Amino acid sequence: MSISTEQFAHAQEQELVNWVKDTASVSRILYELVEHSAMAGPLRKHLPVKPVAKALEAGVGCFGLGFLAPHLSEFVDSIDGLDPLPRLEIDLPDAALQAYVDDLRSRVNYVQTAGETMPFDSDTYDLVACINVVDHAQSPESILKEIRRVLKPGGLLAFSVSTLSTLGELKWKFNRWRRPEEWLFVAHPHTYQWRRADAMLRSLFPNVLWHDQPSLTKQLTGHGRMSYWLLQKS
Ligand SMILES: C[S@@+](CC[C@H](N)C(=O)[O-])C[C@H]1O[C@@H](n2cnc3c(N)ncnc32)[C@H](O)[C@@H]1O
Numbered sequence: 730m731s732i733s734t735e736q737f738a739h740a741q742e743q744e745l746v747n748w749v750k751d752t753a754s755v756s757r758i759l760y761e762l763v764e765h766s767a768m769a770g771p772l773r774k775h776l777p778v779k780p781v782a783k784a785l786e787a788g789v790g791c792f793g794l795g796f797l798a799p800h801l802s803e804f805v806d807s808i809d810g811l812d813p814l815p816r817l818e819i820d821l822p823d824a825a826l827q828a829y830v831d832d833l834r835s836r837v838n839y840v841q842t843a844g845e846t847m848p849f850d851s852d853t854y855d856l857v858a859c860i861n862v863v864d865h866a867q868s869p870e871s872i873l874k875e876i877r878r879v880l881k882p883g884g885l886l887a888f889s890v891s892t893l894s895t896l897g898e899l900k901w902k903f904n905r906w907r908r909p910e911e912w913l914f915v916a917h918p919h920t921y922q923w924r925r926a927d928a929m930l931r932s933l934f935p936n937v938l939w940h941d942q943p944s945l946t947k948q949l950t951g952h953g954r955m956s957y958w959l960l961q962k963s
Pocket residue numbers: 744761765787788789790791795796811812813814842843844845859860861862865866867868872
């Protein structure tokens with residue numbers, strides 16, 4: 730399902746505010762560096778022995794760090810990172826952390842564009858990461874179709890999205906109806922329950938190598954969580 734161009738522009742405005750406020754925050758940067766470590770182990774297990782030649786991070790975030798550079802730099806020769814928002818300067822009060830972050834950022838070739846129409850040739854990438862992006866986007870399905878197009882046959886997709894339980898999604902919709910202008914609701918125009926996200930992914934990538942499916946009880950009544958999949962283009 731897509732949202733209107735106006736609604737997406739509003740979501741992006743709010744998204745940008747959330748990055749701009751933390752360009753000098755050590756705790757936010759540290760959080761960004763470790764946030765998605767749960768995906769790193771399973772992905773490393775499925776990577777070929779030699780380094781991956783070309784990787785793409787779709788929705789890399791405007792710190793220009795993303796998931797691949799902090800977690801998999803030594804396994805990947807080249808990383809393109811795309812995001813519709815501009816890359817921001819980072820100015821930390823800790824010189825050692827700043828140097829570390831500068832080094833990671835220098836490994837990501839930042840391309841400012843939306844994931845729904847990617848300026849890349851088909852069958853280009855060995856690995857694509859799309860981590861915590863599609864519920865912020867204009868058209869999640871279009872992004873996934875583009876990812877499938879630019880991945881080489883046999884290429885891997887490391888994917889994550891926030892998922893809500895059945896009860897949690899009802900609560901989310903009620904609160905969004907009460908406070909539609911709250912940051913959380915504006916910046917997340919789409920919501921997923923685990924099964925819906927899984928069905929969307931499998932319709933394009935039937936070859937699922939790994940996922941962290943929550944129990945049925947958690948799917949019905951649990952807290953919101955980040956859910957992860959590792960998929961392969963046939
Ligand atoms: C929650 S952030 C996650 C950033 C990064 N993947 C991470 O995990 O740190 C969501 C990112 O998705 C980006 N985004 C939103 N819509 C997008 C789209 N249509 N195509 C690509 N990226 C998009 C946002 O601009 C934002 O940087």
